[in-house]
Amino acid sequence: MHAGIIFLLVIVGSILFHIFTPWYWTDIASNWGGMDSTITLTFWVGGGVFVAVCLFMVYCIFRYSHKEDRRAEYKPEDKKLEKILTWATTLGVCALLAPGLIIWNQYVNVPKNAIEVDVMAWQWGWQYRLPGADGKLGTTQVRNIADDNPFGINPDDPFGKDDIMIESDVINLENNRPVKILLRSVDVLHNWYVPQFRSKMDAVPGTVTFYWFEPNKVGEYEVLCAEYCGVGHYAMRGGVEVQDKADYEVWLSEQETFQQLSARYEKLNVDGNKLVKK
C-alpha cells in the first residue's frame, strides 16, 4: 500500500511544485507571447495526460494489488477502447501542433519593415553592423576581415560604404520596431540568445542565418551564447539596450560608418594587416 501512497504524493507534489514554483519564465520583452501561450496550452493538455495516467496507475496499485485467491481479468484486446484512445490522442496532438505551426509560420516570415542587424560572432565575442542611409547591408566575406575592415565587407560593394559598425558586444535596438537578426560566424557555431526575447538561432560559419523579433520593453538585456562553441562558451556574453525612438536616434548618430572607419585608418596610415582577435 505504501507504494501507492508515495506515488500519489509524487504526483500531488509535482502539481504543487508547478503552482507554487518561484522559478518560471523570465519576463517576456518581445512579440513572441504566442510561444509562451503554446507552452501554457501544452502544459494543460500534457500535464493533464500525465496526471491522469499516473492517477490511474495509482488507482490500479490500490485496487488490484496481489491477492492469492483472486485472478486477473483475461481479455487480450479491446478494439473499441483502443480505437477511442487512438483518436483521442490524435486529436490532442493536432490541437497542440496547430498553434505551434502557426507561430512557426510567423517566425520564418520576417515583416517587411524589419531593420536588419548583422550579428557577427567569433570565439568568443560579438559585434554588430547596421545598414546605413540606403537601408541595405553590404555583402561580406571572411577573407576580407582585417584591422581596417573588422566585418569583412566587400570593398567593391557600394551598399557597404555607409554601413554602421558597432565594435562592441552591446547593441541598441529601437523599441516596438521589428528586428531581423542576420547571424554569421567566422569560426564555429554560436547562437545569439536573449531569454527575454524568447527567440534564437545558430550562427553557422559559411552561411548567414536569420530570425526576427520585436522588442517591446525598454531596458537592458544580457545576450548569451546558446550553442556550445568551445571552452569560452559560458563567458560569451553580450548585451542589448532597447530604447525609445528618440534615444535610439541619438545613439545611432554617434556610431561610425564603414567609410569613416576606412578614412580614419588611411589617416593613421596603418597598413592592412590582418586583425588579431582575442
Add this chain to the structure above:
Amino acid sequence: MSDEYDNNKSYQAQSSEVLDGSAGSINPDMDYVRPAEIPEQDLYHAHSFIEKWIFCQDAKVIGVQYFLTAVFTGIVGLILSWLMRLQLGFPELAGFMTAEHYYQFVTMHGMIMVVYFLTALFLGGFGNYLIPLMVGARDMVFPYVNMLSFWMFFVAVAVLMASFFVPGGPTGAGWTLYPPQTILEGTPGSGTGILLMLISLSLFVIGFTMGGLNYMITILQARTRGMTLMRMPLTVWGIFTATVLAMLAFPALLVSAIMMTLDKVLQTSFFMPTILKAGEVLEYGGGSPILFQHLFWFFGHPEVYIVALPAFGIVSDLISVHARKNIFGYRMMVWAIVGIGGLSFFVWAHHMYVSGMNPWFGFFFATTTLIIAVPTAMKVYNWILTLWRGNIRINTVMLWCLGFIVTFVNGGITGIFLGNVSVDVPLSDTYFVVAHFHMVMGIAPLMVIMGAVYHWFPLVAGKMLSETLGKWHFWITFLGAYSIYFPMHYLGFIGVPRRYFEMYDSPYMTSTVGMNEFISVAAFIVGAAQFILVFNIIKTLKTGKKAEQNPWKANSLEWYTSTVPPEHGNFGERLPVVHRWPYDFSVPGAKDDFIPQTTAPSEVANTEVEKT
C-alpha cells in the same frame, strides 16, 4: 521442405478461436506444430577456461560480458556526472576543475551513457542473453562473430578510456561533436582526444554490426517450432526492431566519423567552411557544418529509439508477468514498436530547429515528430490497462516498472513541448532539454534496466536478490532522480542555457542558486544508491537464497531451460515446442494462473484461451 501453409489441415494451435474442450471430443490435431525446416545447429563447446569465460562463443556469457563492460563505463559516466554537479552546485569545492575539465566531463558523460552504456547494455547485454533463450534457440546463429562483436566493443571502450590519459585529455566537444569547433583549438582535446573518440566510435559501430546481424538473423531464422513472430515476447520484438534501426542508423555515424577524421588529419573540408582563427584564415573552405548535424542526427534520433524500444519491450513483459495479466493489446504493441521504429527515421531534424537549416523544414519535422506521439501514447495506455483488473504483485520488479511509467510519461510529455517547433525555440539549448532527455532516455530506460536485473537475476545466477535492499534501491533512485530532473525543467523556463561552466552572475538567474545545490545533493545520493545493487548482488551470490526454477511463474521460454542457470545449448536434449503466446496469465478454467508457452492445448483442454 515447403514454406507453404497447408490450409486443408486444421491447425487449432494457430487459430484464434476459443478452445473449449467441454464441447466434446478433443481434435487430435489440436497440438499440431509444423516440423522443423532445418536440422539443429552444431555448437562448439568450450574446452578450456579461456574458451569458456574469455573468448567465449556462448551468447549468455557474451551477454554477461557486455553487461559488465557496459556497467563499468556507466560507473565512469556516473562519476563524471558527480564532478559536473559538484561544479554546478558547489563551485567553491571544485577549485581543481577548470572549464576545460568541465566540458571534457560533459562530453564523455554524454557519449558514454548513450552509446557505451545504454546501447551496449540493452542490445549487447540483454539482447545476447535473452534472444536465444526467448525464441527457443540453442545460441546465436553465428557464435564466433558474436564473440568478435564483444571483443570489438571491448577494444572500443579501451580506446575511449585511453583518451583520458593522452596529452590534452579527452575531447570536450559535447557528445554531439559539432564541427567546426570539435577539431579546432579552443575546444579541449581537439588533438589526440577527438581522434581517439572517432576511432572508438568506428570500432563500436563495426563491433555492433557483427552483433546486430546475429540478433536479427537469430530472431528471423532460428526460432523454435511453433514460435511464430506474433508469439514472440515483446522483449524480443523491441530488441529486434532496435537492432534493425541500429543497422540502418549507425552507418551514418560511421560515415560522419570517417569524414571528420579526414577533416582533422588530412585537412579535407567535408564539414569545414572558411574559418578565421587568431587572425589567420585556416586551410579549410566550402564545407558544411550543418551536413554533419544532419548525418549525426540521422543516427542520433533513431539511437534514442535503439535505447527506448528494448526498454518498451522488456517493461511490457515485466508488467505482464508481475500483474499476472496478459499484456493488453499485444498486436497494437507490436505494431507500435515497428511503427515508432519506422517513423524514427523521419524526425531527425527536430534536434536542429534552431541550427540554421532551412526553417521550412520545421513544418515537416514538427508534424512527423508529433505523429510519433500517437503510437507512443498507445503503448503507455496499454501498460496501464495491463495493470487494470490485474492481480499486481507490488515487488521490486514491479516498482521499477511503475517508476518507468511515471518518468517515461513525464519525459514523453516534455518531448511534445520540444518537438513542437515554435515551442522549441525558447526552450532549446536550455536546461529544459537536459531535463527532458535525462528523464525520457536516461532515467526511464534505467528503471527498466534495474527492473530487468531484479527479474532475470534468478535465471542468470540461480539466486534471488534481496527484496528489502531492492526496495530501498528503488525508492532512493526513483525519488532522487525525480527530484533532480523535475525541477530542472523550470531552470529551462528561466532561460538558463546548458553547457555553461558557470552562469549565475546574470541577474534573472540568481534565484536558481538554491535549486542547483539541491539538484547536486540529490545527484550525489542517487549515484551512491546504485551501489546498493552492487552490494545486493555480492551478498546474494555469497549467501542468497537459491532460486527455484521459474520463481515469478512466467510463461516465456527462458524460464523453461533444462537447468538453472541455463547451460550451453540452453534446452538440453530437445528444443521446446511452442503452442501459444507468452501472455496466457489468469486464463479462465486453467488450474494455475499461468500457462507456459510450451503447454499444448490438449493439456489445458478446459480453458477458454482466446489467442494461442
